[in-house]
Amino acid sequence: MTSTAEAYKIIIPGELPTMNQIVAASKKHWSEYNRMKRKHTEMVAWMAKSLPKMEKIDVTITWYCKNTRKDKDNITSGQKFLFDGLVEAGVIDGDGWKRIGDIAHKFELDKHNPRVEMEIREVS
Secondary structure, eight states, rough: OEEEEEEEEEESSOOOOHHHHHHHHHHOOOHHHHHHHHHHHHHHHHHHTTSSHHHSEEEEEEESSSSOOOOOHHHHGHHHHHHHHHHTTTTOOOTTTTEEEEEEEEEOOOSSSEEEEEEEEEEE
């Protein structure tokens, strides 16, 4: 795949739910996970609404965590909300193989400003 020159970045404040939190919400009641998913997906969609429509993207996600207490594989489950938010914002038509290329994860510490930064590049 060939990347275009321009990269877009969205910054989601705070931390997204971990896999443990998602599973706990699902076990508590089906509507708990539904509320969680809606809240975080809509937040990402709001942050992405100014991005142009793209056919296929490569993504680098940098997770700025407040500490090292959570396992990295637990943290990355929040990408579900990221991709669903891009779909909801109309940036991509779906989050399957035809629309999502490579996904890279990076991890940093920032105890004063935890956040998720998503760098998006359209690919051809």
